[in-house]
Amino acid sequence: MEVKIGNFFDSVGSFFSGGDQIPWCDRDVIAGCEREVAEADGVSQERMNESIMRLSWALVHSRRPEDVQRGVAMLEASLAATNSPLQNREKLYLLAVGYYRSGDYSRSRQLVERSLEVAPDWRQGLRLKKVVEDRIARDGVIGIGIAATAVLILGGIAAAIARKK
16 A cells, blocks of 8 residues: 555656656766767768767757757758668657757657657657657646636636625
8 A cells, every 4th residue: 555655656746847767968978979079080980970979869868958959950960861760760769859858849759759660669769759748748737727727816806806896
């Protein structure tokens, strides 16, 4: 019984806290990836592409919105030049993470669905899709609650004014 109660409070807490289980990336990791990209310049195109992918991953997982936007821009710029379905899936997934972190949940869902077209049973993509859909549902519930509260408050004010007259 205690376990069930604990699970209930954990689920309610994660509902309101927005815990999404998507990893975050520290500024130190981003700086290391930026150094790696600088060192890979001129070595080989393959090494440069790998370094840029790691940097993109770090940027879209950052807590800083400007890093996330930079990562999204890098991924969007490189998406058209992607020939491999696996690389395309990875870039679409990372773009979905970036848009999720930016608060554009519908765009994030579109991109993660496109990544799942390449590999429908990819667990990481399926997990992100669930996180995005849960966030969309939670925002909808919270929005309905806010609207209902506003209606109740306005109704109370109108009733109070009507009683005074």
